[in-house]
Structures are given as C-alpha cells and as structure tokens.
Amino acid sequence: MPKKKQGGDASRASAGGPKASQKRAAEEREQHGHGARAGGGNRFLRGQRIDPRRIDGRETAAELIEGTFLAYNAARLREGCQLFTQKMLEPDVTVGLSITGALTPAGLGMAALIPLIEAGFVDWIISTGANLYHDTHFGLGLAMHRGNPQESDIVLREEGVVRIYDIFFDYDVLLSTDAFFRRIIQGKEFQRTMSSGEFHNLCGKYVAERERQLGIGQKSLLSAAHKAGVPIYTSSPGDSSIGMNVAALALDGNKCMIDPNADVNETASIVLAAKRGVTAAGGRRAKGADAGGRSGVLILGGGSPKNFMLQTEPQIQEVLGIDEKGHDFFLQITDARPDTGGLSGATPAEAVSWGKIDPDRLPDAVVCYLDSTVALPLLTAYSLARHEPRPLKRLFDRREEMMNTLRDEYGRAGHEPLPSPKTDTILPQHR
Helix, strand or coil: CCCCCCCCCCCCCCCCCCHHHHHHHHHHHHHCCCCCCCCCCCHHHCCCCCCCCCCCCCCCHHHHHHHHCCCHHHHHHHHHHHHHHHHHCCCCEEEEEEECCCCHHHCHHHHHHHHHHHCCCCCEEEECHHHHHHHHHHHCCCCCEECCCCCCHHHHHHCCEEEECCEEEEHHHHHHHHHHHHHHHCCHHHCCEECHHHHHHHHHHHHHHHHHHHCCCCCCHHHHHHHHCCCEECCCCCCCHHHHHHHHHHCCCCCCEECHHHHHHHHHHHHHHHHCCCCCHHHCCCCCCCCCCEEEEEEECCHHHHHHHHCHHHHHHHHCCCCCCCECEEEEEECCCHHHCCCCCCCHHHHHHCCCECHHHHHHEEEEECCHHHHHHHHHHHHHHHCCCCCCCCHHHHHHHHHHHHHHHHHHCCCCCCCCCCHHHHHHHHC
C-alpha cells in the first residue's frame, strides 16, 4: 500500500503541487464564475483579513492604527499599542519605561511622556542623563528651535548655535542649565550620598518651582515625575551634563554623590515588589492565591537604560538567589538590528535565556522596528483614547517598603557566601 504523501490536503493548491492540474482547475473555476477557492481550514489563514477602512480624514489616531496598520512594522506598532492598553495597563501590572535617543529635545517629554505619567500609565523610569538634562531646558523656560540639518556646523559654532540633528538652540541654553544645576546641587539636602532616583526627585522639585515662578505650566518630565511620585533612574550618572556638573562641584568639596549600588538594588526592589503584588495603587497589597502582580517594560530605543531595566530580573534571580521567572510584558520600539550582537537590538526571545523575560509570557512581547519619535506619539494617543487613567502608584514614596521586601526575600534565600580561600593562594593560579 503506497504511503500517504506528506504536505496536507491534496486538493489544496500550493507551490509544491502538480502545476498543470492546478492551472486547469483554476481556469475551470474562472470559466464557471466560481473564482478562487477560499483558504478553508488552513491554520495559517486564520488571521484578520486585510480589508482596511477607507481613510477620509475624520478618523482618530486610534481608529487609523486599528483600521489601517495591518502589515509590516505598522502592524507591529498596532500590536504594541494593543499589548500596552489591553494587558500592560491592567491594575496589577507595574510599568517601567526606559528612554534613549534625544527624545526630550524634540519636545516628546511634554507631548507624550508627561501625559503617560499623569494618566498613571508609567510607574517608574530609567533614562539617559542627556534626556533629563535637555528636558530641564523647557522647565527653565529656555527655547529649542527647529532647524535645517544641512546647515554648516562650522557656521553654527561661529554663531553660537548648538545642533542636535534638526534641533537648534543657543549655546547659552547649556550655560544657563549648567548654572541652574550647580546652584541647586549646592543646597543642603543634596549634601549626601543618594540613588539617582532620589537625586532626580530633588531636581524635579526645583524645576517645578521654577516652572511655577515663570508661570509656564507643566513643561518638564522631571517636575512631572516629582509630582506623580514616579522615580527616575539613570544607568550612567556621569554620562551627561548633569553628572558632569556634579563631578565639577566635587572638586570644590561638594558632598553630593550618586550611588550606583543603590540604583541597582532599588530598581530590583521595584520589580520584585511588583511581582509580589506590593506595588498596587494606594499601597494595598494583594492577598490570597492570586496575590502576585506582574511587571511590564516599555523600551524606547535600547542602550544602557534598556539593559538596566531588564537586568533587574537577573539581579533578583542570579545574583540574589530569589526565585523568579522574568518580566511579564515586553514592548520595544527600536531601529537596532538583532544580528550585530548589540543589546539595543537583542530580542525578547534572547532575553529569555538570561532570565530577563518569563518564557511563558513570550507571546506578550512585541518589537516594533520604528523611530521612537514616530511611534511614541501614536502609542500615547492610542493608549489615552482606549484606556481610562490608572491610579498613581507613587513608587518613589514607597522605596523603603519595596527595599524591605527585597531584603526579606534575600535573607530567606540564604545569601551567606561560601568562605573564600586566601587571596595569595588564588592569585598564582591566574598568572
């Protein structure tokens, strides 16, 4: 008895089937007015049919995304918007945001990030220092302008103009912002060692006061985060003009010191507290069999802030020895390729092998290969249109509570290291 041929339904046309008979069958159907056969029960053809709405100029941004973003990276953006609004904004999910690329100089702090914070859609942040520094220009009432990226940079330098691609601003904007930071950092409350979360919260307080004095309204991400109790960390405190000014004041004996150890532990405590249901809005710890919570990450770009956001799980599991599985939701907007080996382009599937992402939740991961300056405004508009505001979790005010959760579980995990041999007996083995 001949073996049944592999490849599914023999009556279904395919590129691997008998060409002549398939051609004749199609011609006969056309002759009798039957047209093409439908895909039937083919499991690969169960997706939404591509039949977009007609764009007439009256659709909202959310309707445009749902009705016409049907393929390629437009579809990934639609999937990301739906993942964010339908799953990541559930009450038991704590949302972390990482920010790279010059987003705040382009005005996206005011246009997109502040609305997300005020709506309770972002609970904690890791940013480059540069984004926070340039964000402060707006809170101080300093001007940024659109410009022509083809202008001569030699001429711009002679004219006292600084350029971030097509954003132009006066060199004095830098000097004035530096002077502001040096002035506040000399204050008494800065004269100690602190996490970058504490440091930025204090800075936000003073930026908010300057906004009030100028009567310019809510312009700064730093001040908005201060008011909402959203902690902002930076993975490289010295890698920005803010850190450069802190370093300069240290030469004069200033005692302000940003502690990276505190940043590592505080960010890990946020994620652990989220997974244990501690970070519910209003401080109400979940109880019962479903007492746990979930953690979601929204990554704009990549770089060091992306890693600092994701390394919270290896810190909990690998380093502290606490049982955990990884972040539950992953949404990244990036233009970085995965095949170069860089962290910016590393996929959520790769992150599973490190313990950064829960393998059981990998379907709840979307990577959209798109410029963040295009995707972020659309994501913000979509989420505000499709989801009600959430109560603020005010995680900055609950840092000690979350750190206690981390300390307690670390202690229960049996963290005492094994005794090490004397150093002088080890070193020769490595020479």
